[in-house]
Amino acid sequence: MMTITDALKKAVYQFNEANIPQPRLEAEILLDAILGCGRVYFYSHPDHSLTQKDVEEYEALIKRRCAHEPTAYILGKKEFMGLDFIVSPAVLIPRPDTETVVNAALAQIPGNWRGIRVLDLCTGSGAIGLSIKKFRSEAEVVLADISPGALATATENANALGLKAELVQSDLFADLQDRRFHLIVSNPPYIPRDLVLGLELDVQGFEPHLALDGGYDGFELYNRIIQGAPDHLVDGGRLLFEAGDGQAGDLAQ
Numbered sequence: 001m002m003t004i005t006d007a008l009k010k011a012v013y014q015f016n017e018a019n020i021p022q023p024r025l026e027a028e029i030l031l032d033a034i035l036g037c038g039r040v041y042f043y044s045h046p047d048h049s050l051t052q053k054d055v056e057e058y059e060a061l062i063k064r065r066c067a068h069e070p071t072a073y074i075l076g077k078k079e080f081m082g083l084d085f086i087v088s089p090a091v092l093i094p095r096p097d098t099e100t101v102v103n104a105a106l107a108q109i110p111g112n113w114r115g116i117r118v119l120d121l122c123t124g125s126g127a128i129g130l131s132i133k134k135f136r137s138e139a140e141v142v143l144a145d146i147s148p149g150a151l152a153t154a155t156e157n158a159n160a161l162g163l164k165a166e167l168v169q170s171d172l173f174a175d176l177q178d179r180r181f182h183l184i185v186s187n188p189p190y191i192p193r194d195l196v197l198g199l200e201l202d203v204q205g206f207e208p209h210l211a212l213d214g215g216y217d218g219f220e221l222y223n224r225i226i227q228g229a230p231d232h233l234v235d236g237g238r239l240l241f242e243a244g245d246g247q248a249g250d251l252a253q
Helices: 004-017 023-035 040-044 052-066 071-075 096-107 127-135 148-161 220-232 248-252
Strands: 077-080 083-086 117-121 140-145 166-169 181-186 233-241
Touching: 004 023, 004 040, 004 052, 023 040, 023 052, 023 071, 052 071, 071 077, 077 096, 083 127, 083 148, 096 127, 096 181, 096 233, 117 127, 127 140, 127 148, 127 181, 140 148, 148 166, 181 220, 220 233
Parallel strands: 117 140, 117 181, 140 166, 181 233
Antiparallel strands: 077 083
């Protein structure tokens, strides 16, 4: 019978062979997904025996991760801003760096300001817009994306988190007509096209290229949003972006 120690040791070896970063952490996260006991349990009960069903399910998850499928897709969720977001291959996996964007947005919205309208453009999973709604419940939040699959995932997240938001399928501002917002926030595709296929396997092999490809120089979506934003911001409204490495200066300009 395989114990927790045996299972983790085998998984770490396989992850090292597959060049998976942080192999021990990855092994523990996936085993916890099977056992549901919390990772601390692994250290207090290292000789706990796994059932054959546990072993088979664990090995199936290890095989997927060794093929560089992201752990978030395997688990179907990712923590962001202290909230669990459903993720699917239709959306980018929310990154901790993007929490900076949410915090910057929250700083623009007084906690008691009723009627402020926020647009999360290229919303993906809805992580940015729904996090804003969570912490600024009085805000009216619109989530917009060109991808039906992304909007389906964002809808699932809104429902799962019990947060009210309007969802709109739109190629940027195309289907937002003359609507205006106090704050437009966006984490658009910004990877230069030639670099997309050079990204790590976890990203370029599994995450949607539609949400990665920012055109030949990475600025295609930025430029389109900047051009359209004045027609969709109230007087004194603000536009807030996530920027890629080395892009912030040119983007601010």
